Amino acid sequence: MAKLTPKQERFVAEYLVELNAKKAAIQAGYSAKTAEQQGYQLLQHPLVSEAIKNARTKLSIRTGVTQDDVIEGLKKEAQNEGEGSSAAARVSAWNLLGKHLGMFKEKIEHSGTVSIASLIENSFGKAEDK
Numbered sequence: 001m002a003k004l005t006p007k008q009e010r011f012v013a014e015y016l017v018e019l020n021a022k023k024a025a026i027q028a029g030y031s032a033k034t035a036e037q038q039g040y041q042l043l044q045h046p047l048v049s050e051a052i053k054n055a056r057t058k059l060s061i062r063t064g065v066t067q068d069d070v071i072e073g074l075k076k077e078a079q080n081e082g083e084g085s086s087a088a089a090r091v092s093a094w095n096l097l098g099k100h101l102g103m104f105k106e107k108i109e110h111s112g113t114v115s116i117a118s119l120i121e122n123s124f125g126k127a128e129d130k
Contacts, residue, residue: 004047011042012051016059071100 004012007028014024021039030038042048060066077085078093098104 002047004051008042008045008048009051011039012048012055015039015043015052016055071097074100 007030011024011028011030014027015021018024018027021043022036023039025035025039025042026032043052074093074097078090078097080090095104
């Protein structure tokens with residue numbers, strides 16, 4: 001049966017800490033220039049994704065905390081308006097729950113075309129106007 005390479009093992013270990021494929025790839029020794037692509041490809045690799053899944057399961061068992069426990073705790077905090085609760089804690093809990101559900105996009109998506117000339121014109125005005 002195939003095994004992970006030492007670099008892949010390091011990527012798995014770093015990914016479990018960072019939860020950021022690009023940073024984990026860099027820490028594992030991949031080139032910073034290609035780390036984003038490498039990280040993505042590593043997460044798609046069957047052996048790597050299985051190793052991450054297994055490590056998360058072991059961590060959950062060892063700590064006695066499941067994903068459901070965390071979500072339930074966040075839900076209680078989000079709805080708690082009693083003594084010791086703060087608006088900031090509630091907003092943070094709702095934010096984390098929303099992210100978990102994929103409700104918020106971290107990246108801006110753009111469709112259509114934009115020319116460099118129009119960007120410059122919109123940013124600085126036309127050269128003739130100056």
